[in-house]
Amino acid sequence: MLTIRCLGRSWSIQELREKSWEDLHALWWVCVKERNRIATSQLERQRLKAGYGEWELDNRDRTIRVTQKSIKHVLRERWYAWEDAQKLYNSGYRPQEEGAEEASSTA
Numbered sequence: 001m002l003t004i005r006c007l008g009r010s011w012s013i014q015e016l017r018e019k020s021w022e023d024l025h026a027l028w029w030v031c032v033k034e035r036n037r038i039a040t041s042q043l044e045r046q047r048l049k050a051g052y053g054e055w056e057l058d059n060r061d062r063t064i065r066v067t068q069k070s071i072k073h074v075l076r077e078r079w080y081a082w083e084d085a086q087k088l089y090n091s092g093y094r095p096q097e098e099g100a101e102e103a104s105s106t107a
Helices: 013-017 021-048 054-090 098-106
Strands: none
Touching (some): 021 054
């Protein structure tokens, strides 16, 4: 009987947006380690001239690359948001405190 083991799916951009910098950093290195493990398995499979396992390894590697691409996307979004906030601040914009806004409107 043929059984295909499901190893998971890639992380979505929306899921990654909710993660902290530390979580994204840790997940990136988990992906790097997993891709290294896959590359080692590919080399061993080729050395043994095994006629199996290529599809599974390629599929898993593709899934991990999608996750890494999504991590880069989220970090790029955060960088652009930081740049925009910095430009606003440098142009003189200062966000109002909620308490200060209410106090000035009642005075």
